[in-house]
């Protein structure tokens with residue numbers, strides 16, 4: 322297996338919040354969606370990968386290299402696209418591109434010009450006058466023009482209107498046609514991932530609750546709905562995010578076959594969306610989630 326990103330036993334503590342023993346890996350040529358509610362630890366994990374904050378423990382290997390010791394070599398091949406205005410506001414798009422370009426030995430000016438055209442980037446406009454969607458596309462054009470093999474994107478679609486979001490997702494799908502590239506993409510908008518993600522990693526309270534292929538997740542998990550009388554001490558053990566009221570219950574189950582065996586025809590089994598999986602696994606109440 323050719324892992325482009327491999328995180329092993331990563332921990333980081335910030336007083337009240339801590340990332341606990343994070344393990345995940347991403348293969349070359351795939352898109353991983355990194356989902357979790359607000360404050361789950363997504364940005365912290367990304368900052369640790371980018372070596373913007375120091376880890377307490379663990380190992381992060383990117384392209385097989387250590388992210389601290391080999392930082393320069395690693396960063397040449399990473400495109401970091403994130404959701405804050407990190408640009409010099411007064412510069413124009415062209416001026417900023419010219420400032421960034423010398424830092425990358427593999428810069429491809431022809432590709433930048435092509436992307437600028439495809440994305441309709443206004444080269445003469447000051448950064449401060451770009452819309453959020455345009456800033457995101459500019460950031461992506463910079464990343465692709467320096468030959469990034471791994472795109473790390475922190476909430477790239479948040480705050481974008483549905484049209485621009487869709488456009489951005491289509492661009493990502495095109496990027497991934499090049500089998501050498503991989504994308505690690507954090508979001509709390511799960512519908513973005515329905516379309517593009519190959520793998521899903523879910524983080525909650527600083528812990529990875531699951532990390533697997535999207536198809537496996539959507540095929541194996543199911544929502545169980547039924548009357549209260551169908552719940553027993555044994556069959557409730559496998560239920561995730563169980564909600565009960567006086568009429569009945571609903572919960573998520575990790576294994577559709579197991580749910581069929583346990584409940585038979587007495588309940589309704591529904592196919593969950595990624596959003597359902599996120600909501601059931603992270604909401605209060607009884608949870609029972611394995612770490613894959």
Ligand SMILES: Nc1ncnc2c1ncn2[C@@H]1O[C@H](COP(=O)(O)OP(=O)(O)OP(=O)(O)O)[C@@H](O)[C@H]1O
Pocket residue numbers: 335336338357358359360361362363364365366509
């Ligand atoms: N520098 C810091 N010092 C102290 N606490 C921090 C620091 N950075 C983040 N935290 C805390 O760590 C927790 C996780 O934050 P993080 O930004 O990683 O979450 P997130 O999953 O990206 O959330 P969101 O979707 O809201 O951006 C939060 O409780 C946050 O307050």
